[in-house]
Amino acid sequence: GLGLAYAKNESFGEWYSEVVVNGEMIEYYDISGCYILRPSTMAIWETLQAFFDVEIKKMNIKNAYFPLFVTENVLQKEKDHIEGFAPEVAWVTKSGQSDLEVPIAIRPTSETVMYPYFSKWIRGHRDLPLKLNQWCNVVRWEFSHPTPFIRSREFLWQEGHTAFATKEEADTEVLEILELYRRIYEEYLAVPVVKGRKSELEKFAGGLYTTSVEAFIPDTGRGVQGATSHCLGQNFSKMFEIDFENEKGEKAKVWQNSWAYSTRTIGVMVMIHGDNKGLVLPPKVANIQVIVIPVPYRDADMQAIFAACSSTVELLRAAGFRADHDFRENYSPGWKYSNWEMKGVPLRIEIGPKDIANEQVRVVRRDNGAKSDVQVASLVEQVTDMLSNIQESLFNAAKAKRDSCLKVVHTWEEFMAALNNKKLILAPWCDEEEVEKDVKARTKGENGAAKTLCSPFDQPELPEGTLCFASGKPAKKWTYWGRSY
Numbered sequence: 001g002l003g004l005a006y007a008k009n010e011s012f013g014e015w016y017s018e019v020v021v022n023g024e025m026i027e028y029y030d031i032s033g034c035y036i037l038r039p040s041t042m043a044i045w046e047t048l049q050a051f052f053d054v055e056i057k058k059m060n061i062k063n064a065y066f067p068l069f070v071t072e073n074v075l076q077k078e079k080d081h082i083e084g085f086a087p088e089v090a091w092v093t094k095s096g097q098s099d100l101e102v103p104i105a106i107r108p109t110s111e112t113v114m115y116p117y118f119s120k121w122i123r124g125h126r127d128l129p130l131k132l133n134q135w136c137n138v139v140r141w142e143f144s145h146p147t148p149f150i151r152s153r154e155f156l157w158q159e160g161h162t163a164f165a166t167k168e169e170a171d172t173e174v175l176e177i178l179e180l181y182r183r184i185y186e187e188y189l190a191v192p193v194v195k196g197r198k199s200e201l202e203k204f205a206g207g208l209y210t211t212s213v214e215a216f217i218p219d220t221g222r223g224v225q226g227a228t229s230h231c232l233g234q235n236f237s238k239m240f241e242i243d244f245e246n247e248k249g250e251k252a253k254v255w256q257n258s259w260a261y262s263t264r265t266i267g268v269m270v271m272i273h274g275d276n277k278g279l280v281l282p283p284k285v286a287n288i289q290v291i292v293i294p295v296p297y298r299d300a301d302m303q304a305i306f307a308a309c310s311s312t313v314e315l316l317r318a319a320g321f322r323a324d325h326d327f328r329e330n331y332s333p334g335w336k337y338s339n340w341e342m343k344g345v346p347l348r349i350e351i352g353p354k355d356i357a358n359e360q361v362r363v364v365r366r367d368n369g370a371k372s373d374v375q376v377a378s379l380v381e382q383v384t385d386m387l388s389n390i391q392e393s394l395f396n397a398a399k400a401k402r403d404s405c406l407k408v409v410h411t412w413e414e415f416m417a418a419l420n421n422k423k424l425i426l427a428p429w430c431d432e433e434e435v436e437k438d439v440k441a442r443t444k445g446e447n448g449a450a451k452t453l454c455s456p457f458d459q460p461e462l463p464e465g466t467l468c469f470a471s472g473k474p475a476k477k478w479t480y481w482g483r484s485y
């Protein structure tokens with residue numbers, strides 16, 4: 001049948017898989033963990049890319065493209081933390097029937113691809129800052145269960161790699177990029193996120209510190225890392241000898257950052273806004289914002305109805321909206337309503353004989369189902385208001401939902417109760433890694449262990465004498481905890 005077989009609040013995993021397929025965003029592929037990204041996904045990706053690309057170019061960051069392949073000895077250069085990831089690296093070992101002399105890795109990320117050339121290109125302080133970005137795919141042969149957009153063996157992302165003369169410049173850029181990631185989620189995808197710093201245990205091991213934007217999926221009670229912006233310190237410049245002669249003529253190591261967001265952003269948006277009728281797309285990223293559907297009647301003047309639909313589409317396109325019509329004659333209006341609801345189109349316009357007679361159209365919102373009859377004369381104004389209202393109310397609803405899942409705890413008992421109630425937990429923590437590891441060990445289970453998500457930059461008041469919820473030691477910072485993807 002037309003509808004979904006699974007309900008979001010009953011079988012979330014199955015609901016999600018069905019929605020991304022029926023919504024025509026994803027097609028499953030015959031290699032596990034790999035997915036086909038269909039046009040409506042690419043349209044969303046390109047919208048986010050267009051925004052981010054313009055913003056980084058304002059920061060004088062330039063796009064480049066480095067090879068997909070990495071030699072083994074170069075990849076092993078960051079061996080100190082790579083062993084943690086080694087199983088995820090995919091290797092090319094043959095061409096045709098013959099074995100390659102040396103196996104070649106497919107990039108899981110591009111630090112080791114790029115940094116030997118950073119070392120070659122950076123000589124003096126005039127070569128700094130060097131700021132490059134690339135839009136590409138990466139491969140990580142993950143073993144935990146794959147999830148479209150959220151965890152796949154190949155995904156699209158951008159990876160920024162920058163080098164500065166001073167730590168101050170690097171620190172500043174880390175936060176500028178993080179703010180762009182917040183904007184991608186909150187202004188485009190209508191998803192609320194928290195900005196914060198990763199713990200030493202959760203950060204990128206090769207870096208100095210990691211900042212992230214963290215989202216939360218109320219239906220599963222799991223946090224999801226939305227995007228990351230790392231300061232690498234001088235770790236990689238020591239490893240790859242990326243040094244420069246500073247203005248005093250001394251040899252100095254550069255300070256570096258690396259930052260990324262990926263197609264995971266799209267999966268988070270689907271999880272947050274989707275419902276039991278299918279996708280719900282925020283207007284800012286919807287490829288089609290308004291779909292116009294003719295409603296024929298037996299003795300109606302069909303030509304007049306089709307003409308009214310076409311002129312309505314033209315009117316809306318002229319006003320800058322992404323509008324289209326559905327003239328497929330082998331489907332009923334009712335079938336079309338469900339089909340476009342499944343695909344998450346924010347507004348539907350129905351035009352029948354009565355509408356023609358009254359010089360009006362019937363407008364239906366996807367997010368709340370509200371129907372209204374709008375005079376054609378004020379249609380552009382009404383559609384403008386409705387689309388911005390949909391964008392805003394999707395964000396507000398998601399933020400209210402996320403905030404209703406938030407639980408502030410002070411004791412282990414409260415922590416465990418909140419964790420088992422699918423809550424997003426905010427707890428005072430002593431900031432000791434052993435304690436974090438202990439919490440992981442004590443919460444291990446088939447749903448995975450609890451971990452720190454981030455310590456929010458926006459720290460609530462921490463009264464003197466507040467104790468860590470897990471260790472009882474003096475608390476140092478408020479930290480978000482939860483199970484995660």
Ligand SMILES: O=C(C[C@H]1NCCC[C@H]1O)Cn1cnc2c(c1=O)CCCC2
Pocket residue numbers: 082085086088089108109110111140158159160204228230258259260
């Ligand atoms: O990729 C990063 C850090 C950094 N890479 C560049 C963009 C920002 C940020 O993601 C961490 N990381 C994650 N996953 C893997 C690796 C790895 O370095 C290396 C080997 C395989 C898997």
Ligand SMILES: [Mg+2]
Pocket residue numbers: 140
């Ligand atoms: Mg990983």
